[in-house]
Amino acid sequence: MAAGEGRRAGTDIPKQFVKLLGIPMLWWSVMAYYKADPDTCIKVVLHPGFFDDWDIMLQELPSQITALGMPAELATIKVDVRAGGRSRSESVMNGMMSVPDDDDTLVSIHDAARPMITPAMIAENWELAARRGNATAQMAAVDSLRILREDDNGISMPVDRSCFRIVQTPQTFTASGLHKAFRVTAGEEFTDEASRFQQLDPTNIRIVESPGSSSNIKVTHPTDFAVAETLLRLQLEKGER
Numbered sequence: 092m093a094a095g096e097g098r099r100a101g102t103d104i105p106k107q108f109v110k111l112l113g114i115p116m117l118w119w120s121v122m123a124y125y126k127a128d129p130d131t132c133i134k135v136v137l138h139p140g141f142f143d144d145w146d147i148m149l150q151e152l153p154s155q156i157t158a159l160g161m162p163a164e165l166a167t168i169k170v171d172v173r174a175g176g177r178s179r180s181e182s183v184m185n186g187m188m189s190v191p192d193d194d195d196t197l198v199s200i201h202d203a204a205r206p207m208i209t210p211a212m213i214a215e216n217w218e219l220a221a222r223r224g225n226a227t228a229q230m231a232a233v234d235s236l237r238i239l240r241e242d243d244n245g246i247s248m249p250v251d252r253s254c255f256r257i258v259q260t261p262q263t264f265t266a267s268g269l270h271k272a273f274r275v276t277a278g279e280e281f282t283d284e285a286s287r288f289q290q291l292d293p294t295n296i297r298i299v300e301s302p303g304s305s306s307n308i309k310v311t312h313p314t315d316f317a318v319a320e321t322l323l324r325l326q327l328e329k330g331e332r
Contacts, residue, residue, distance in 0.1 A: 094175025
């Protein structure tokens with residue numbers, strides 16, 4: 092998913108194309124999925140106004156990839172590009188238009204703004220979804236949490252953080268299940284696909300927890316770019332990419 096405008100990032104170009112260690116942010120996720128399974132069908136959903144940026148990126152990729160000492164084949168990964176919609180829901184649906192509506196196909200949704208995703212995280216997420224029908228990267232909350240009580244002049248109260256999970260992507264589902272979820276919840280907006288999928292049967296559907304990572308941050312604000320570069324450099328040094 093790379094159809095957002097990324098206005099909070101404060102960049103002159105769409106943040107998906109900002110270079111991290113010389114390679115555009117969104118391509119780090121493409122490479123991770125390719126390394127997890129070279130035969131997978133990778134779809135990138137772009138804002139309609141970003142197609143020129145995409146073409147420029149493809150022209151520059153070969154020199155950028157080799158300059159970082161990575162295999163040249165990583166610059167020519169086959170990708171199916173789709174136009175995004177007016178909302179996240181429309182964008183995901185556009186990406187799924189050519190996905191078979193069956194139980195044998197898995198659909199993994201990932202945000203381009205999380206470039207630190209590793210092939211190992213993707214593979215584990217897929218494996219869980221294949222066995223249990225769905226999997227969402229999650230982490231236990233480590234900070235203290237409080238909840239605002241809007242009915243009491245904004246007073247906040249502490250909550251038990253062990254009852255909460257930080258939700259990330261990737262989020263993987265059977266194609267038939269996700270297609271059905273979009274049909275059943277048509278017209279409704281959700282912040283992620285796990286929330287939509289669970290609406291098929293809120294009482295009985297369990298969203299399966301796949302290991303997330305503190306490194307799997309979502310690049311949102313200007314200072315996040317420097318953090319992302321540091322994390323990517325560490326992953327390369329450890330052989331995780």
